[in-house]
Structure formats: C-alpha cells, structure tokens
Amino acid sequence: MRTSIATVSLSGALTEKLTAAARAGFDGVEIFENDLLASPLPPEEVRARCADLGLTIDLYQPMRDMEAVPKDEFERNLRRARHKFALMNRLGADTVLVCSSVSPLARDDDALAAGQLRRLADLAQDFGIRVAYEALAWGRHVSTYDHAWRIVEAADHPALGTCLDSFHILARGSDPKGIEDIPGEKIFFLQLADAPLMAMDVLQWSRHYRCFPGQGGLDVAGLLGHVMRAGYTGPLSLEVFNDVFRQAEAGPTAVDARRSLLVLQETTELATPPPPVVPTGIVFAELVTPDVDPVAAVLGALGFARTARHRTKPVDLWEQGEARVLVNTGPAARRDGTALAAIGLESPDPAGAARRAEALLAPVLPRRRALADAPLDAVAAPDGTELFFCATDRPVPPSWRGDFEDVPHEVPASGVDHIDHLALTQPWHQFDEAALFHRSVLGLTAQESVDVADPYGLHRSRAVTNADGSVRIALSVGPAPTDDGARAQHIALATGDVVAAARRFRAAGGRLLEVPANYYDDLAARHEFAPGELETYRDLGILYDRDTGGTFRHCYTQTVGHVFFELVQRDGGYRGYGAQNAPVRLAAQRAGRPVR
Amino acid sequence: MRTSIATVSLSGALTEKLTAAARAGFDGVEIFENDLLASPLPPEEVRARCADLGLTIDLYQPMRDMEAVPKDEFERNLRRARHKFALMNRLGADTVLVCSSVSPLARDDDALAAGQLRRLADLAQDFGIRVAYEALAWGRHVSTYDHAWRIVEAADHPALGTCLDSFHILARGSDPKGIEDIPGEKIFFLQLADAPLMAMDVLQWSRHYRCFPGQGGLDVAGLLGHVMRAGYTGPLSLEVFNDVFRQAEAGPTAVDARRSLLVLQETTELATPPPPVVPTGIVFAELVTPDVDPVAAVLGALGFARTARHRTKPVDLWEQGEARVLVNTGPAARRDGTALAAIGLESPDPAGAARRAEALLAPVLPRRRALADAPLDAVAAPDGTELFFCATDRPVPPSWRGDFEDVPHEVPASGVDHIDHLALTQPWHQFDEAALFHRSVLGLTAQESVDVADPYGLHRSRAVTNADGSVRIALSVGPAPTDDGARAQHIALATGDVVAAARRFRAAGGRLLEVPANYYDDLAARHEFAPGELETYRDLGILYDRDTGGTFRHCYTQTVGHVFFELVQRDGGYRGYGAQNAPVRLAAQRAGRPVR
Structure with a gap:
C-alpha cells in the first residue's frame, strides 16, 4: 500500500520535510x-520538488469551519474554497480535507451540513478535486466517524467522501467496527496516529502528544483492520502533532515514522517483512576509548582479564565468566571520551536478523573487517550504538571469536557471571523511536516507562527485554536536551554474590560509588535485615530493592568517560532494575561532578 | 505569617535547596x-545547616499508606514510623505529614482509619511529634479534606490534626467553605500550590504541572481566606511538583516562590507591601551594542535621529515622534552582541514603584550615574532586563532627559509615533516567573498564553499590559532550553500608516523581512481587499490580521544582533499582536539563519 506523511509531523522548512519524507521512503505527503504559507516556493515549484523526489501530494487541508454555518458565512x-481549489490545482493535489466545524456559529443540523457539503463538492468537482469530510473528536456537533459518514451519505455526491483518523476515532472511545459498514470507495482518506493513554482534554492531547503507530496505547492496528475490510484502497497516512517531533531532526523522525507504518502493515498482514530474530544473549559490550588505562584498571578490578586481541584491529577482548567487554582503541574511538559504542547480540540467525533490520530501515553498517575476519552482520540503533548479530561457536557462520587471538592470561575468580543488562542514554528527541526500534527490529518487549527524579530534573527510563531476560537493555532520557549529565551509559554485571564481588573490586583498588548513610537509615525503617547485613551494604555502597518475591542488590563503580559499571545480584526472580534507588544513585553521581 | 517551602519545589542537592530558600527569605522548609536520603549530610548536620541559615524544618513526610490497612501491615x-520519628528528633522536625492511603490493601473503614491514626499519634506524642493527616485527591477511600477531618475528629487525639493542601482541595472541585468549620488549632499544616486549569488525570496534573500561587488558575487566595477564618496560625508552605522547576536554577525559583506568597498574602490582606504603581507609558528602550553602525543604520532608516548624548556616559538618544531608543556603547554592552538591555517606564511615582519592586524581591539596581545625573530608580526583571522608573518632564523628581545634552539634529517625518510594544524572549525555565513578576511588581495584566509554531518547535507567548495599552510587553519562550533562535527581542513601533512607513524605511536603505507569496494568496482567500492593496502588502512584506472590529498591519526589519524592529498599524481597537502571522514571520527569520 502507498504510505504518506503529513508535513506537520516533521520539523523544519517545507523543503527539509519533503526531502526527509522521500529519503525515508514515503510515497506521498499531506x-x-x-x-x-511559510515557504518561499510557489505551489508549482513545490509540486515539481515533490515530483523530483518521487512524492505525490495526497492531501491538503486549508479549510476550517466549513459546513453547517449560516448562509453568509457559507458563501x-x-x-x-474556490481560491484554495485553484491553489490545489497548481500544487497537483486532488483531495481536500474538511474537518467538522468547531465554530460557535455552526448549527446542529445534519441536513444543512449535508447540503452545504454537497455544494462544496459540486465546486470541487469543477476543479477535479475530491472532498474528504472528517469528524474532529472535539467537533461542535459532529465528533464521531459514524456521524460524519451519515452526513456524507445524505449528501450523496460523487466528489464527497469521508476521511477517517485513528486518533479522533479511538481517543473518543468509538467502536471502530462500524467502519466496515462504510463502502470502501467512500473512504477517501485514512490518517493514522497513535497516542499514549492519557486522561486529558482531547484537543490538547491531540495537538501535543500524538505519536506514531505502535508508540502509544491506541489500537491503531485493530482500526486499520476494519478500514481494510471496508475496502479502502488509498494511502496510509501519518498525521502526528507532537511537541518533541517538532523540535527533532526531520530525517530520523521520518525514518521512525515509516518504520512504524511498516510494523503496522506487518501486524495487519498487509506486508511481510522478514520475521524478527530475537537475540538470545548479550555476547559482548564494546567500549571505545582514547585512553585505555582507566578502562583497564576498572575492568581488572572487576576481575576481567585481557584474554585475546583482534587479529587485525586494535581491539582487546576482556573476559570474566560469560561477561565479555571489547576495548577498542582504534580510530573508531570517539573523540569525546570513553563510550559504549557497540553491542554483540547472540542471534539464532544473524543474516536473518540483519535482513529484518534492513527491511525496517535500520542503517546496515559496512563490515569493518579484514578479508580473513568473520562476516559480522551489524546495524546502527537510533542512538548510534552498533548492534552486531553474532553466532558464537556454531559451525556456521564462523564465530566472531575466531577473529581474536588468545594472549597469555589468567582469569581470577571474581564472581561476575555475565552481562545482566546495558543501560543506554538516548538522544532526548528519540526516546519513543528507540523503544519502537528495539521492539520491532530486534523483537524485544518494551516494559512500562518510569519517571526517575535526579536532583536536576526528571529522567524517563524504559527497558526492552527478550522473554527469558537474557537480553535486557534499559533506555533512558535526561530531563532536557541540554543535560550533559544524562549521557551516561552503563554495563551491569550479574553476580551471585554482590557483597563478595564488591569486596574483591575494592580490594583490587576499585572505587565504588558512595551512598549516603541516610539511605541505609531508611532501609532499616523499611525492611528487616540479618545482623550486620545492613552495615555491610552501607560499607560497600550496596543498594537494595525488593519486589513480589525477589530481591535486588546492586552497587556502582566510578565513571570512566561516559561509562560506569554496576554489579547486580538478582534473587527470587526480581524483574526490575532498582528504579526506586535511582534517585539516590543519580544524586551521588551528580555530587561528584560540576553542574551547569 | 511564617512562610515555608518544600524542598521538592526546588532543583539541586539538599544544601543548594536550603541555601536558595534562605536567601529568598523563607522562614522554614518541608x-x-x-x-x-540522597544527601551525604547526616540529619544533625541538616538541622545545623538549617539553623545557620535561619530556617526551621516545618514538616517531614516519610510515610505512605499508613492507615486503614490490615493489622500486620499496620504493625x-x-x-x-518509630524509625522515622527518631530521625525527626535528630532533624528537629516536629510535624509529620501522613497522606491518605492509596494502597489496594486499604479498607473503606473510617473507624479503622481513626483507630490506627490514634495509635500512630500516641507513638508520635512520645517523640514530641504531631501528625498531620491529609486527603490526597487520589486517595483510595479518603480523597476530600472534609472526610480526612471527620476521621481526625473521630480519632480525637491531641497529637493528631489535619493538613490542608490547596491543590488537593481545589483540583477535586471541593467547596473550601467547609474549612471554616474545622477548629483552627486542629489544622496542623497548610500546603499551597496552584496549577493551570487542565482537564487531565489529577495524579499526573499534581506531579508535573503544579505551580506557585498566582501562576495557575486555582483560587488559592479564596482558599487561604477560609483557612485564616478557621483560625489557622501555622506557616504558609509551598509544595510544588513541577517538571520545569526541577530543572531550573534553585535561586531564581525560590525568589519566584516567595514573591508568589507575598502577593498571595497581599491579596488576602495578610500583608501590605507598598501598593503597585502601574506604569503609564514606555519612555524608551535601551539597546546595548558593541557595534553601533548597523544599529544606527536601521534606526536612521526608520526615521530616528540622534537627538542627544548622555552627559557622562557613552549613550545616545535617538528619537522619532514619541518613540525613543537609547543606544549604549559603554562597558555595559553585552559581549554577545546587540541586545535590548533596559526599558524606561513612565511612572506616576518612581520611588513608590521601586519600593514596591523591592518589597516583591526584585533586585534593585545600583544607580549607575554620575553625581549630576537624575536619580533613576531601577530594578532587574527575571530575564535581566533593567526596568527604569522614569518621571519625564515633571517638576519632581528631575527628568531623566536632563542627563542628556542635545546634539544638532533634524528629525525627518517618518510616521513612527511611539513604541507599540516590546517583545522579550525569556529564559526557558522562567516563563511563569516572568508573567508573575510583571503582574505583581509592575501591576500589569497578563493575557492568555498562546502557542505559536515555528519550523523547529512550538513557542509560547503571553502579553502583559496596562489598562489603556500604553504599556505592552510580549513575553515568550522558545521550544527548548537549547534553542538559540529563540533569544530574539524586538521593538514594535506604532505608526498611523504602515505602508508609508515601510516605503520610507526601504527608500532609506532599510531591508524588510521578505514574506512568501503563498501567504498573500491565503490572505486573498480569507479577506477582500481594495484593488492593489494586497499587491502593496506583498511588495513590502506587510502582514495582516483582523479581530472583532479591528485590523492589524505589520512588517519587520532585518535583525541586528538579537534585535529587530516591527512597524505596526493598529486600527479599530485591534488588541492582539498578530500571533496568527507569527509562524510565517518566524519561518522567514529562520530561513535567513543556519539552524542547529
């Protein structure tokens, strides 16, 4: 099916929006x-620009408060309308959207509305234009899709049909099943938008908080199913008013938008991209660093040993238990200090995972390898993190491990077992995109978003995981686009005994994040502990949380560049990430840093 | 009355919050x-720090889901509670807040609630602590203040009283009149917060959008009246959860907070600061510039002439009609280019205006003047703009004009009459503070806030005016704290004939902002114009708006540094600022500038 996007969904000048939409692969625009109005390009040039970009102009919406108004007003x-239809001819747009009146002048009179829409359609027909009439959720008298359709039906004009908008229909809680009663050829247009479930004024909700399908809580896929069963053949068009997207770069937003439509089409069986290949583990985390010593010091104190070196690149493999960290000091090292640059994901089918990713518009990375290296499939996540799809120690394809040559080493016993999770701060404008990416491209499941207070603002955090918890990635954003403190990333290492692991780390010269004594006084008030237990936690800076049945004990290393490590002990099936303790951890980390 | 503020209302670490509260003049904190918990200071040191700062600790709220729960849970x-009361003794806090349960375990059983609260109060009494029980608006079974009071009354314990919170009471739409039936001595605490009127989930509304009294739409003053008539003698305490304040610097937020309480006390006749002295005109706008030539060129093209020079400072006076612009090239010139640094406001009583400002915590500026200069009273607005209270050409005090010495000049006829309004972009975190400042300190009236889309995000704009419109200041904020494009300021000049003024400006070599032809096509569709009229507007880049009865025609000069000028013609009592045209203007200004 053809896909389209309203220019209001993207940031920038009109030409930037058109370019972004075309590059992301949309067929058309509203x-x-x-x-x-704000563009210096005359309509003919906009039309030509669109044609050059391979975009059609699928809809224009220049009119408000058109119908059910007094005669003078209607004239x-x-x-x-005559002016606007002439303009649309210059633009080459053949469908005009007319939203139901919100004017205080509008009358609650369906016959009047139908009569006036018929006259409008007559005029439109002279220009070769079709009128698509849509019920705004806050329309003065017409606010439901079935009401709008009854008026269209009564007007009975070939140039008049209805436009359906998933937000307006679902936000009001209308039953979308009735859509199937509308003849498909009378559904002139379909606008799709999702939104987080919020109990708020529907106008404000619509104007500021819409998002792309799959990013909110509305059943857009269900609605689309009804529309398709009605026989709709027009484009799927995204119309999203969102304060954040208005500020974000248009290019990534357009890609995010089209990915959402691809997933929606897959869900509704309108498209069959390669199926997701869910990763089964975190094989490695790769740090890039311009300064290897502090990284090596922390890894060493955590019990990691340098076990191997890449045959052709300045990359070392550090191991402890099943936890692996690559340390890359090559030219890929970012100029802004030590950072987590790549993740190796164990994949049952690396090539299939890459095909899925590519079909869902993830940038496929060039294989940075020598001829002899194993062919690693890799894509970039929205935050720039490289995701490698690995097959470790299977006959086919060759293992990434084969690219590394063992170096003499001794791995001490440290109790670190594997990577429990990775925590990645996202670009501020791309939080929703990141969650959709990890869900759709990798087939992970997104948990609820939680707010976490740090001393200088609220963070939001949302985890994506596979079914058995062997892949857990916590995505977060800081309080504001400017917040430097929010760029931290961390690697959480699972251990069966966090006390022993923390002691070993400290004995090896590692520095643990200090946690205020007041935190432990509160723990004492909330829970009962064995004698001496709390004192041990206090001494080591171990934080404690509990959920139904399970407990979570965790502590943090100092930060190197943008990266720090966490030691975590999960018991009894604890499923969270210690969000309750995050304000204390964030405050302690802030305390060590100048602010603003 | 004593004033207090909850630390959650301010940004930063605990010590930063305490310092900010004390500097702003609060008597205590919650x-x-x-x-x-996140502070490295032990409770005794927090207590000592507060004492040093002259702050009492008026409230602590460590407990949730206390009452109406099963026996085991209550134990x-x-x-x-015992732990927390011991902690409060260390802190020196003698009142604990207990909010009504939200736990699914809580029972709808007032007798159980009263009985358990009585036991809690017994325990508290042993520690010399009073329990203040408050109804959360989203409490599971107790969500109104009168219900909470009935339970307190039934519990009948000297260490148990109620806490009233203006948000919880007013957000639910409860009638606050019943507060007068509660004995004053049983109202242990009063928390005050306002909020913009929003139809949304009350929990989210409360947690993210509260603001200081006078910044929202709740009748906090009316509620306070009832509380005072009940005989309340405790502190007025602000408890504001606000996503923006969490990020803003604590110092200005604390000042804003205390100003809001001062105004609230004035409104309710609990305090009598010096009365407002409403300005009666804009005497001058002062530009600072490191590069006078481009400024002089624009002023010259607008018909301004350099009429006088300050006797002791490098400041020139430029005049055209009643519009005056000071151009300051002295060391006060900001390093970041030409900017609007000061406003002269004609005041019926400059000294009284300054006393009012000082009483409401506006920083009083040192009189930067030589001995011979007129004593100008001046204060700083939250955005740093200096406000001078002037008496022009009255016997007493001496006129500011006397500090200037005429230079030979000829003022051409240009049609510019006076300054219509000034538009000032505010620091992103201080939009609400700016409106409250101008309302309370200057006695201006704030208009509704409007959203304005520019290509890269939504701006918000809000005008403050005096009654006859002779002082109009439009305050705005850009889409994000980072947005450089949003720092623009402008001076709008009133003319009786914008077409003639624009032509003169252009003929004199000035460059007007170009407005896209598409805008004029739309105007033609929306309104009827005399033959040739629209062509004239199109040629000059004049924008057009209309409200009930009046019309507004306006155009813009190029930008110099951060400043540009607008020529405006108001007819028929038009009251707005052309907000409808702002997206087109902003896009045209953006088009001339690199973005990001």
Missing part, C-alpha cells in the same frame, strides 16, 4: 497549510 | 524524604 467559505 | 507501619 501538505499542512502553514508549511506552504464566504465557498469563496475561500 | 524536607522531602528523597532529598534527605510494620508503626515499626517504620
């Missing part, structure tokens, strides 16, 4: 009137 | 538990 509206 | 709660 042009939002203000974008055209003025027709005058305006 | 300590939010997470702030204490655990008592155990926790």
Whole structure:
C-alpha cells in the first residue's frame, strides 16, 4: 500500500520535510497549510520538488469551519474554497480535507451540513478535486466517524467522501467496527496516529502528544483492520502533532515514522517483512576509548582479564565468566571520551536478523573487517550504538571469536557471571523511536516507562527485554536536551554474590560509588535485615530493592568517560532494575561532578 | 505569617535547596524524604545547616499508606514510623505529614482509619511529634479534606490534626467553605500550590504541572481566606511538583516562590507591601551594542535621529515622534552582541514603584550615574532586563532627559509615533516567573498564553499590559532550553500608516523581512481587499490580521544582533499582536539563519 506523511509531523522548512519524507521512503505527503504559507516556493515549484523526489501530494487541508454555518458565512467559505481549489490545482493535489466545524456559529443540523457539503463538492468537482469530510473528536456537533459518514451519505455526491483518523476515532472511545459498514470507495482518506493513554482534554492531547503507530496505547492496528475490510484502497497516512517531533531532526523522525507504518502493515498482514530474530544473549559490550588505562584498571578490578586481541584491529577482548567487554582503541574511538559504542547480540540467525533490520530501515553498517575476519552482520540503533548479530561457536557462520587471538592470561575468580543488562542514554528527541526500534527490529518487549527524579530534573527510563531476560537493555532520557549529565551509559554485571564481588573490586583498588548513610537509615525503617547485613551494604555502597518475591542488590563503580559499571545480584526472580534507588544513585553521581 | 517551602519545589542537592530558600527569605522548609536520603549530610548536620541559615524544618513526610490497612501491615507501619520519628528528633522536625492511603490493601473503614491514626499519634506524642493527616485527591477511600477531618475528629487525639493542601482541595472541585468549620488549632499544616486549569488525570496534573500561587488558575487566595477564618496560625508552605522547576536554577525559583506568597498574602490582606504603581507609558528602550553602525543604520532608516548624548556616559538618544531608543556603547554592552538591555517606564511615582519592586524581591539596581545625573530608580526583571522608573518632564523628581545634552539634529517625518510594544524572549525555565513578576511588581495584566509554531518547535507567548495599552510587553519562550533562535527581542513601533512607513524605511536603505507569496494568496482567500492593496502588502512584506472590529498591519526589519524592529498599524481597537502571522514571520527569520 502507498504510505504518506503529513508535513506537520516533521520539523523544519517545507523543503527539509519533503526531502526527509522521500529519503525515508514515503510515497506521498499531506501538505499542512502553514508549511506552504511559510515557504518561499510557489505551489508549482513545490509540486515539481515533490515530483523530483518521487512524492505525490495526497492531501491538503486549508479549510476550517466549513459546513453547517449560516448562509453568509457559507458563501464566504465557498469563496475561500474556490481560491484554495485553484491553489490545489497548481500544487497537483486532488483531495481536500474538511474537518467538522468547531465554530460557535455552526448549527446542529445534519441536513444543512449535508447540503452545504454537497455544494462544496459540486465546486470541487469543477476543479477535479475530491472532498474528504472528517469528524474532529472535539467537533461542535459532529465528533464521531459514524456521524460524519451519515452526513456524507445524505449528501450523496460523487466528489464527497469521508476521511477517517485513528486518533479522533479511538481517543473518543468509538467502536471502530462500524467502519466496515462504510463502502470502501467512500473512504477517501485514512490518517493514522497513535497516542499514549492519557486522561486529558482531547484537543490538547491531540495537538501535543500524538505519536506514531505502535508508540502509544491506541489500537491503531485493530482500526486499520476494519478500514481494510471496508475496502479502502488509498494511502496510509501519518498525521502526528507532537511537541518533541517538532523540535527533532526531520530525517530520523521520518525514518521512525515509516518504520512504524511498516510494523503496522506487518501486524495487519498487509506486508511481510522478514520475521524478527530475537537475540538470545548479550555476547559482548564494546567500549571505545582514547585512553585505555582507566578502562583497564576498572575492568581488572572487576576481575576481567585481557584474554585475546583482534587479529587485525586494535581491539582487546576482556573476559570474566560469560561477561565479555571489547576495548577498542582504534580510530573508531570517539573523540569525546570513553563510550559504549557497540553491542554483540547472540542471534539464532544473524543474516536473518540483519535482513529484518534492513527491511525496517535500520542503517546496515559496512563490515569493518579484514578479508580473513568473520562476516559480522551489524546495524546502527537510533542512538548510534552498533548492534552486531553474532553466532558464537556454531559451525556456521564462523564465530566472531575466531577473529581474536588468545594472549597469555589468567582469569581470577571474581564472581561476575555475565552481562545482566546495558543501560543506554538516548538522544532526548528519540526516546519513543528507540523503544519502537528495539521492539520491532530486534523483537524485544518494551516494559512500562518510569519517571526517575535526579536532583536536576526528571529522567524517563524504559527497558526492552527478550522473554527469558537474557537480553535486557534499559533506555533512558535526561530531563532536557541540554543535560550533559544524562549521557551516561552503563554495563551491569550479574553476580551471585554482590557483597563478595564488591569486596574483591575494592580490594583490587576499585572505587565504588558512595551512598549516603541516610539511605541505609531508611532501609532499616523499611525492611528487616540479618545482623550486620545492613552495615555491610552501607560499607560497600550496596543498594537494595525488593519486589513480589525477589530481591535486588546492586552497587556502582566510578565513571570512566561516559561509562560506569554496576554489579547486580538478582534473587527470587526480581524483574526490575532498582528504579526506586535511582534517585539516590543519580544524586551521588551528580555530587561528584560540576553542574551547569 | 511564617512562610515555608518544600524542598521538592526546588532543583539541586539538599544544601543548594536550603541555601536558595534562605536567601529568598523563607522562614522554614518541608524536607522531602528523597532529598534527605540522597544527601551525604547526616540529619544533625541538616538541622545545623538549617539553623545557620535561619530556617526551621516545618514538616517531614516519610510515610505512605499508613492507615486503614490490615493489622500486620499496620504493625510494620508503626515499626517504620518509630524509625522515622527518631530521625525527626535528630532533624528537629516536629510535624509529620501522613497522606491518605492509596494502597489496594486499604479498607473503606473510617473507624479503622481513626483507630490506627490514634495509635500512630500516641507513638508520635512520645517523640514530641504531631501528625498531620491529609486527603490526597487520589486517595483510595479518603480523597476530600472534609472526610480526612471527620476521621481526625473521630480519632480525637491531641497529637493528631489535619493538613490542608490547596491543590488537593481545589483540583477535586471541593467547596473550601467547609474549612471554616474545622477548629483552627486542629489544622496542623497548610500546603499551597496552584496549577493551570487542565482537564487531565489529577495524579499526573499534581506531579508535573503544579505551580506557585498566582501562576495557575486555582483560587488559592479564596482558599487561604477560609483557612485564616478557621483560625489557622501555622506557616504558609509551598509544595510544588513541577517538571520545569526541577530543572531550573534553585535561586531564581525560590525568589519566584516567595514573591508568589507575598502577593498571595497581599491579596488576602495578610500583608501590605507598598501598593503597585502601574506604569503609564514606555519612555524608551535601551539597546546595548558593541557595534553601533548597523544599529544606527536601521534606526536612521526608520526615521530616528540622534537627538542627544548622555552627559557622562557613552549613550545616545535617538528619537522619532514619541518613540525613543537609547543606544549604549559603554562597558555595559553585552559581549554577545546587540541586545535590548533596559526599558524606561513612565511612572506616576518612581520611588513608590521601586519600593514596591523591592518589597516583591526584585533586585534593585545600583544607580549607575554620575553625581549630576537624575536619580533613576531601577530594578532587574527575571530575564535581566533593567526596568527604569522614569518621571519625564515633571517638576519632581528631575527628568531623566536632563542627563542628556542635545546634539544638532533634524528629525525627518517618518510616521513612527511611539513604541507599540516590546517583545522579550525569556529564559526557558522562567516563563511563569516572568508573567508573575510583571503582574505583581509592575501591576500589569497578563493575557492568555498562546502557542505559536515555528519550523523547529512550538513557542509560547503571553502579553502583559496596562489598562489603556500604553504599556505592552510580549513575553515568550522558545521550544527548548537549547534553542538559540529563540533569544530574539524586538521593538514594535506604532505608526498611523504602515505602508508609508515601510516605503520610507526601504527608500532609506532599510531591508524588510521578505514574506512568501503563498501567504498573500491565503490572505486573498480569507479577506477582500481594495484593488492593489494586497499587491502593496506583498511588495513590502506587510502582514495582516483582523479581530472583532479591528485590523492589524505589520512588517519587520532585518535583525541586528538579537534585535529587530516591527512597524505596526493598529486600527479599530485591534488588541492582539498578530500571533496568527507569527509562524510565517518566524519561518522567514529562520530561513535567513543556519539552524542547529
């Protein structure tokens, strides 16, 4: 099916929006009137630009408060419509959207509305234009799709049909099943938007918080199913008003948008991209660093040993138990200090995982390898993290491990077992995109988003995991786009005995994050501990949390560049990440850093 | 009356919050538990720090889901309470807040609630502590203040009283009149918060959007009246959860907070600061510039002439009609280019205006003047703009004009009459503070806040005016704290004939902002114009708006540094600022500038 996006969903000048939409692979656009008014390009040039980019102009919406109004007002509206239809001819747009009136002048009179829409359709027909009438959720008298359709049906004009908008329909809680009663050829247009479930004024909700399908809580896929069963053949068009997208770069937003449509089409069996290949483990985390010594010091104190070196690249493999960290000092090392640059994910089918990712518009990375290296499939996540799909120690394909040559080493017993989770701070404008990416491209499941207070603002955090918890990635964003403190990333290492692991770390010269004594006084008030237990935690800076049945004990290393490590002990099936303790941890980390 | 503020209302570490509260003149604080837990200071040191700063600790709220719970749960709660009461003794806090249960375990059983609260109060009494029980608006069974009071009354314990919170009471739409039926001595505490009127889930509304009294839409003053008539003698304490304040610097937020309480006390006749002295005109706008030539060029093209020079400072006076612009090239010139640094406001009583400002915590500026200069009273607005209270050409005090010495000049006829309004971009975190400042300190009236889309995000804009419109200041904020494009300021000049003024400006070599032809096509569709009229507007880049009865025509000069000028013609009592045209203007300004 053809896909389209409203220019209001993207940031920038009209030409930037068109370019972004085309690059992301959309077939068409809806042009939002203000974008055209603010553009220095005349309509003919906008049309030519779109044609050059391979975009059609699928919809234009220049009119408000058109129908069910007093005669004089309607005559003025027709005058305006005539101007706009002429403009649409210049643009090459053949469908106009008319939203139900919100004017205080509008009358609750379906016959009047139908009569006036018929006259409008007559005029439109002269210009070769179709009128798509849509119920706004906050329309003065017409606010439901079935009501809008009854008026269209009564008007009975070939150039008049209805436009359906998933937000307006689902936000009001209308039953979308009735859509199937509308003849498909009378559904002139379909606008799709999702939104987080929020109990708030629907107008504000619509204007500020819409998001792409799959990023919110509305059953957009269910609605699309009804529309397809009605026989709709027009484009799937995204119309999303979102304060964050307005500020974000248009390019990534357009890709995020089209990915959401691809997933929606897959869900509704309108498209069959390669199926997801869910990763079964975290094989390694790769740090890039311009300064290897502090990294080596922390890894060493954690019990990691340098076990192997890449045959052709300045990359070392450090291991402890099943936890593996690559330390890359090559030119890939970012100029802004030590950072987590790549993740190796164990994949049952690396090539299939890469095909899935590519089909869902993830940038496929060039294979940075020498001829002899194993062919590693890799894509970039929205935050730039490289994701490698690995097959470790299977006959086919060759293992990534084969690219490394053992160096003499001794791995001490440290109790670190494997990587429990990775925590990645996302670009501020791309939090929703990141969650959708990990869900759709990797086939992970997104948990609920939680707010976490740090002394200088609220963070949001959302984990994505596979079914058995062997892959856990915690995505977060800081309080504001400017917040430098929010760029931290961390690697959480699972241990069966966090007290022993923390002691070993400290004995080996590692520095643990200090936790205020007041925190432990509170723990004493909330829970009962064995004699001496709390004192041990206090001494080591171990934090404690509990959920139904399980407990979580964790502590943090100092930060190197943007990266720190966490030692975690999960018992009894604890499923969280210690979010309850995050404010204390964040405050302690802030305390060690100048702010602003 | 004593004033207090909850630490959660301010940004930063606990010690930063305490310092900010003390500097702003608060008498006490409520300590939010997470702030204490995250602090490295032991409770005794927090107590000492507060004492040093002259702050009492008026409230602590460490407990949730205390009452109306099963026996086992309640015993655990008592155990926790005992810990917390001991902690409060260390802190020197004698009132504990207990919010009504939200636990699914809580029972709808007032007798159980009263009985358990009585036991809690017994325990508290042993520690010399009073328990203040408050109804959360989303409490599971107790969600209104009168219900909470009935339970307190039934418990009948001297160490048990109620806590009233204006948000919880007003957000639910409860009638606050019943507060007067509660004996004053049983109202142990009063928390005050306002909030913008929003139709949304009350928990989210409360946690993210609270603001200081006078910044929202709740009748906090009315509620305070009822509480005072009940005989309350405790502190007025602000408890505000606000996502923006969490990020803002604590110092200005604390000042804003205390200003809001001062105004609230004035409104309720609990305090009598010097009365507002409403300004009666804009005497001048002062630009600072490191590079006078481009400024002089624009002013010259607008018809301004350099009429006088300050006797002792490098400041020139430029005049055209009643519009005056000071151009300051002295050391006060900011390093970041030409900016609007000061505003002269005509005041019926400059000294009185300054006394009012000082009483409401506006920083009073040192009189930067030579001995011979007129004594100008001046204060700083939250955005740093200096506000001078002027008496022009009255016998007493001496006029500011006397500090200037005429230079030979000829003022051409240009049609510019006076300064119509000034538009000032505010620091992103201080938009609400700016509106409250201008309302309370200057006695101006704040208009509704409007959203304005520019290509890279939503701006918000809000005008403050005096009654006859002779002082109009439009305050705005950009889409994000990072947005450089949002720092623009402008001076709007009133003219009786914008077409003639624009032509003169252009003929004199000035460059007007170009407005896209598409905008004029839309105007033609929306309104009827005299023959040739629209072509004239199109040629000059004049924008057009209309409200009930009046019309507004306006155009813009190029930008110099951070500043540009607008020529405006108001007819028929038009009251707005052309907000409808702002997206087109912003896009045109963005088009001339690199973005990001």
